[in-house]
Each structure stands twice: as structure tokens, then as C-alpha cells.
Amino acid sequence: MRMTKFSAALAATAFVLAGAQAAPALAVSATPTPSSRPTPARARADAATPAELVIAGRGTVQMIPDVMRLNVGVEARGQRAGEAFAGVKAAAAKLTQVLRAAAVADADVRTSDLTLSAEYDKYPKVTGYRATQGAEVIVRDLSRADAVIDAVAAVGEEARLSGISFEVSRPAALVRAARAAAFRDAQSRARQYAGLAGRRLGRLVKLEEEGDAPPSRFVMAEKSSISPGHSTLTITVRAVYELL
Secondary structure (H helix, E strand, O other): OOOOHHHHHHHHHHHHHHHHHHHHHHHHHHOOOOOOOOOHHHHHHHHHOOEEEEEEEEEEEEEOOOEEEEEEEEEEEEOOHHHHHHHHHHHHHHHHHHHHHOOOOHHHEEEEEEEEEEEEOOOOOEEEEEEEEEEEEEEOOHHHHHHHHHHHHOOOOOEEEEEEEEEOOOHHHHHHHHHHHHHHHHHHHHHHHHHHOOOOEEEEEEEEEEEOOOOOOEOOOOOOOOOOOOEEEEEEEEEEEEEO
8 A cells, every 4th residue: 555645744753652652661660669678687687786775873972081180380489590490399399299198199190391491680680590390190080189189289389280181091992882882873773774665684785984083181161179071972884784
């Protein structure tokens, strides 16, 4: 059959339209759809990694001082250096005697400094000499604190008292107690949270400590009688446990 020019053009148009409609279908079928399901290997890896619980624990202990330190001294003056030095030696010997009478052991009295200096009216004119001797006194029975201070004052006008402080004789034991309390607190909290989550508490993976060093000295309370006061030591731990 002979095809006219009109029928040939119509056939060509139909072919082009058919090709244009087929192209999107081919493009869609050529694009793969990614799977949202994890691979078996990844699922096994996730199941093998246990969940972790990070928890903090705190332990606090009260620090009650049981030792008092006194910074004491004696002072003497004289027209000559030898006179001032002899005067301060005599005052220091008297101080030692009254401390012994107040039940302070010789081993708890330590000389801290000894000075001898000239005194001037208008330099270089020397008007006399001044000698001093300092000592640190440890009082291990705080019930005798007032008696020891009274004994120092009994030395007379040569006596000097420059400071009082208190401390704990065994701070390491208190640190250990605070650590134990902090660990028990963290473990107790971890068990509670594991139970609330319907899980079992596994092994301890990591443990870190945070805390301040115990104070070495305590300021004396402002009272008429000697009072050591008290302080607290707090240690915080950060624990990481497995959840099973």
C-alpha cells in the first residue's frame, strides 16, 4: 500500500509520542530503591554492644579537728645585744617550763625562729637591741586547749601569741571513708536505675573521682573559749556500668 506524505508524517509523529511516553517508565525502573532494614552483620554488632549507664555518687564525711597548733614566742630588749639575747633565752626557758606543766610534751614544741636586731632612734644611732624566739606548739588533747593558752600568758610581758589553728591528725582515714561512701552511693543509684529500666546491672566499665583535698587547717571560731569548729569532706565519683 502506498503511503501518502500526510500518512507518513502522521506515523512519524505517533512514533515520537510513543518514545516520549516510554522514556519516564524506563527511568523509574532503572532507579533502585534502598532497603531500610539493617544488614545481618550490623544487627549482630548492635546486639553485641551492651547499653551503658553513667551515674554519679557522692560521699561526705564530717571532719572534726583533734589537734591544735599554737604559734607562740617570747621577746626581750636590752641596751646591749648580749642583754637582749640573754633575756630572750630566759623567757624561752620559762615558756618551756609552763608548757611542760600544762602537759605538753617536749616533742610537741618546735622552735620556729630566733632573731636579734638593733633598734634605732635616728639611723645610724643605735638605742638598743631586740631579740625574739618563736615556737610552734602542738596540743593533742583539746580539752586542755584553754589551759595551754593560759600557761603561755603566764610567762609575762615577754610572751607573744600570733596564731591558733586546728587540724585533723588522720585525714587519710577520712578520705578513705568518703571514697567508700561515694562508691556505695553510685552503685546503689545504678542498681535502682537499672531496675527502673527493666534491666540488670552489669560490670563496672569506668570509675573517675572528683573531689577537693581535705583542709589542712581550720579557722578558730570567734568565741570566748577555744572551739575547733568542724568542716566536711565531699568526694564525688563518676561510674559507668553495663546494662544487661
